[in-house]
Amino acid sequence: MLPLLNLVPVSKFSSFHQRAYQCFSSATSFLQKDTNFSTLFNSCVNVNLTKQLHALLIVFGKSQNVVLSTKLINLYVTLGDISLSRSTFNHINKKNIYSWNSIISAYVRFGRYNEAMNCVNQLFSNDLRPDFYTFPPILKACVDFDDGKKVHCCVFKMGFENDVFVAASLIHLYSRFRVLDVAYKVFVDMPVRDVGSWNAMISGFCQNGDAAGALGVLNRMKCEGMEMDTVTVSSILPVCAQSEDSVNGVLIHLYVLKHGLDTDVFVSNALINMYSKFGRLRDAERVFDQMEVRDLVSWNSIIAAYEQNDDPKTALRFFKGMQLVGIQPDLLTVVSLTSIFSQLSDQRVGRSIHGFIMRHEWIEKDVVIGNALVNMYAKLGDMNCAHTLFDQLPRKDVISWNTLITGYTQNGLASESIDAYNMMEECINIVPNQGTWVSIIPAYSHVGALQQGMKIHGRLIKNSLYLDVFVATCLIDMYGKCGKLEDAMSLFYEIPRETSVPWNAIISSLGVHGHGEEALQLFKDMLAEGVEADHITFVSLLSACSHSGLVDEGQNCFDIMQKKYGIEPSLKHYGCMVDLLGRAGYLKKAYDLVRNMPVKPDASIWGALLSACRIHGNAELGTLASERLLEVDSENVGYYVLLSNIYANTGKWEGVVKVRSLARDRGLRKTPGWSSVVAGSKVEVFYTGNQTHPKYAEMYRELRVLSAKMKNLGYVPDYSFVLQDVEEDEKEQILNSHSERLAIAFGIISTPPKSPIRIFKNLRVCGDCHNATKYISRITEREIIVRDSNRFHHFKDGICSCGDYW
DNA sequence: GTAGGGTTAG
Secondary structure (H helix, E strand, O other), X not given: OHHHHHHOOHHHXXXXXXXXXXXXXXXXXXXXXXXXXXHHHHHOOOHHHHHHXXXXXXXXXXXXXXXXXXXXXXXXXXXXXXXXXXXXXXXXXXXOHHHHHHHHXXXXXXXXXXXXXHHHHHHHHOOOOOOOOOHHHHHHHHHHOOOHHHHHHHHHHOOOOOXXXXXXXXXXXXXXXXXXXXXXXXXXXXXXXXXXXXXXXXXXXXXXXXXXXXXXXXXXXXXXXXXXXXXXXXXXXXXXXXXXXXXXXXXXXXXXXXXXXXXXXXXXHHHHHHHHHOOOHHHXXXXXXXXXXXXXXXXXXXXXXXXXXXXXXXXXXXXXXXXXXXXXXXXXXXXXXXXXXXXXXXXXXXXXXXXXXXXXXXXXXXHHHHHHHHHHHHHXXXXXXXXXXXXXXXXXXXXXXXXHHHHHHHOOOHHHHHHXXXXXHOOOOOOOOHXXXXXXXXXXXXXXXXXXXXHHHHHHHHOOHHHOHXXXXXXXHHHHHOOOHXXXXXHHHHOOOOOHHHXXXXXXXXXXXXXXXXXXXXXXXXXXXXXXXXXXXXXXXXXXXXXXXXXXXXHHHHHHHHHOOOOOOOHHHHHHHHHHHHHOOOHHHHHHHHHOOOOOOOHHHHHHHHHHHHHOOOHHHHHHHHHHHHHHOOOOHHHHHHHXXXXXXXXXXXXXXXXXXXXXXXXOOOOOOEEEEEEOOEEEEEEOOOOOOOOHHHHHHHHHHHHHHHHXXXXXXXXXXXXXXXXXXXXXXXXXXXXXXXXXXXXXXXOOOOOOEEEEEOOOOOHHHHHHHHHXXXXXXXXXXXXXXXXXXXXXXXXXXXXXXX
């Protein structure tokens, strides 16, 4: 009743009340002692009128009439005032079972289960005998207590078990306690079932996520000739949404229309949510448009629909519409808002939502809202705020931790992410879940922490979670990124692969290892197994072609992606194509592609072109690309470095000086280059030019010896990779102190002879170091695996797997 | 005069 009142437009609201008041006044002006007061209750549409009626009952000496008092109790509850219900109840001298039932169900309706149970205990200590009506509310209250079984025994002893209302409550209770077999037993033992009994059983399965069970019961219901009602439909629709069963979902929608169930708010809300999950926003909006009455859930649902389907602007428009009709946002509205403003990258409004939440003290109320805020700050790239807020959360659950860990990983702060994960593992009450694994494994991949990643893999094997497609995909990616391509492959063949997700990961792994042909073959296999390619598949594929110099194949993929799959190329796809053409030396073609793009090229596109210019020493186009680049992103220092590289390689030292001073003026500093090497179970990190390592002298000696041997075999240092304008012998010294060279030297002196060396570099590997590593692999008879920010290089017997093409 | 089974989340 109450929410309905809220929905009456303000203009109509007053006349609605006026009418009720007139009705009430004209009825009460002729009151006599023997009036039938019951009829007056219908006019009491608000608490004030009810209070007046209450006063009249007292004046006419009817306040001890248990029938009228019980009516009052119920009326006050309907109007939302439980304390008036309670005082009315207290004033009855001779309470009967009706009044007890009313006050108990009143408390249950308000979720005040403790008080409901107190009443129950008082009732039991009186001489009154509970009846059929007493138990359903009690059973509902039992979800907060563990004595459901005790109440069931009581129900059983009193012979109420066969009452359809009591049985439905029992089914509901056992479902809530996740003992579906007992719930099902109650259900099948019922001698007579009404639609409510079927609904209780169906929703029991639904709320335990058992779609098949729910649909099974629904089917039987149909066979027995029982028609679905609004409750059945609103229980089953979320299941269709969750199991992506659009066939049944749409069939049920047709049923709804045919039987006129669409006037029910619950049904329409469930339909909106279902269509939203299917990504069918037009259908969701049509349902919303056709609703006669919309409540808070309807608005929240349509807002969330657009928010979750990446249309924050429309979501915001609906939020404004909601404010316009005077519906107050609740916690869930605000959760959507946090996501909307992180999608819109709107820091300012994001902060104001934070303020709004603080003013309403909602952080204390529900952990979800705090998590949503942490997530918002993380998505806005402000990990300081995210972490501060996280520390202040009054309650943290596993999702709070996952949000923090993911935030760090996605902002490229892998070691902070790992720190957060380690802190989480110290909390005894937090159990990591799927979300934890998919946020921590990528962090391990990022820093190449293979050992830790494998430890998690081992842990996941025990609970079979490694078969979860998302977790497994992270593991595949990790093995790929840590150089264990065979392990990535064998895991890939172990797991279910009906969706594109694991395929994309393995194709991308093959790509960064330079196995373009195999990547193309896997793409064919994927299609042969009937798996549909998506836009990410093509990013992986195009980048695989690019790494292997498969220009024609890449071009072909780019074409069929649009023509056969109808996928519009995104910036990522264009980036891959520019990279593919540029690296292969088709600089003009690459530039033409950029000029004719229907979308505005961003920094990554110009960056790809610029790095192609560096490879092919085209200073002219390089300068042009970098000019465009600095227009769209003048903050990224990497691009200044690339341009200064081009100038250095072409001997234009004045250009180098110009770029450097430009970067300096803008307060940008070069990202320090570092390389790490795995020695035993430890990971050692080296910075370029770092001479403070305890074993530096030993490493440097090793490098001198190697250098002499390399020169005998024909190695000539390539000084164009030295950016400083210094003397020749100093240049050699500089090359020898590159971080990747230091890491290799450390690997050689601290691991057994002929064992493989694994190196990670945060930037791209230097060209001279690449050449030198080939010689080193031959001299030391070692396999050297270098992963740089772009791809893998496997050095063996003096050659590199990338064929010097990178 | 009183009762059951239903929709939205990080």
